[in-house]
Amino acid sequence: MNIEEKARKIWKTCFQDTEEEINFYFTKHFQETQWKYRGEGDTILSSLHANPYSVKIQDTISSYPYLVGVATLPEYRGQGHMTKLLFEEMLQFRKQGSDFCFLLPINPMIYRGFGFEYFSGREEYTFDISLLSSFPKNSSTTIVELTKENLKEYWEDWKRIYSIAMLPYTFHEVRDFHSFENLWEETELSQGKVYLFYQNTRPAAYLIMHVKEDCIHIREFLGTNREAYSSMFYFLKSFQEYYSKIHISSPENSHLEFFLENQLKVEKKSSPHFMGRILDVKLFLQKCQISAPEITIFIEDPVLFENTGYYTLNSDISFTQHQVEHYDFQIGIRELLPLLLGFFTFRDLLRLGKIKLHSVEHLEQLEKIFHKKFNYFHQYW
Structure with a gap:
């Protein structure tokens, strides 16, 4: 072979x-x-x-x-x-x-021993299609179904929508033509479809969908404004004679239920999704653009020992493996990733016992630096 x-x-x-x-x-x-x-x-x-x-x-x-x-x-x-x-x-x-690698775990316990931890989540919404009955038609909206023949004509519009939708996210994939082509081909493999939505000829939203039994499953549902989302919901309403359920997979912090009139009739599930591993702490800290010259952290990595040591968050990130008497807190390599990417705040990890506070001098500043952020990645391969 x-x-x-x-x-x-x-x-x-x-x-x-x-x-x-x-x-x-x-x-x-x-x-x-x-x-x-x-x-x-x-x-x-x-x-x-x-x-x-x-x-x-x-x-x-x-x-x-x-x-x-x-x-x-x-x-x-x-x-x-x-x-x-x-x-x-x-x-x-x-x-x-x-300085980083990542994966979609079947069992997170397998990877935690290697220093992996969750850094992003996803939201899943399931509701009856009848909840879409109040969405009105927007005469300024036009819809294009992407095909093998027209993909090269429309992919930049698809990219524009995606790029605007990703603005709130700290971590996300950067997609080019090859990325969108693969995504469209994956969708076709599952007998799904991709639709672009335009407002007065301006690209405004897109959805990727396929149907299974009595439910419409949506892999991505991204828009640039409220009217764009409303147009997508109106489009989905047109399938009410054929399907009774809608299931949408969406980035964390989407709050899609608030586009609908009755949030109590929407089943919403939030769950951690991707795990990652910092391979080179100093390089990764620099990419996260965290600068606070008076803050020093002791980071422990029991697998890649080269990472273990004291890091001062100045513009160049000072690093030493020699013992430092005055530092602010101690954290393990696993917990460092969700802290830097904002999956957990500093207060969250402190409450969970994942941070050992060494000094309270800069506590208020630490809470401002390490605040909640949102990340998105959704690829199967």
């Missing part, structure tokens, strides 16, 4: 994807250089795929490895093969200049 055949075999053994989904992944995403594995002879014991994604944190755009297809053959689980592979790859990512 060649490399791709070996990668396909362990993927097919460990996951429940259809043959069409597997073919799509290996046609569109698979690269030999991004496939990492441990094996014995011709047998692949454990493997993962490190697919690069362009991500914006604050004002900095970086390429980060997104770990997918993390798997060990059933008969070799519990023998430490994935532990060795993940550790080796984290070291390699760091040597190559990556």
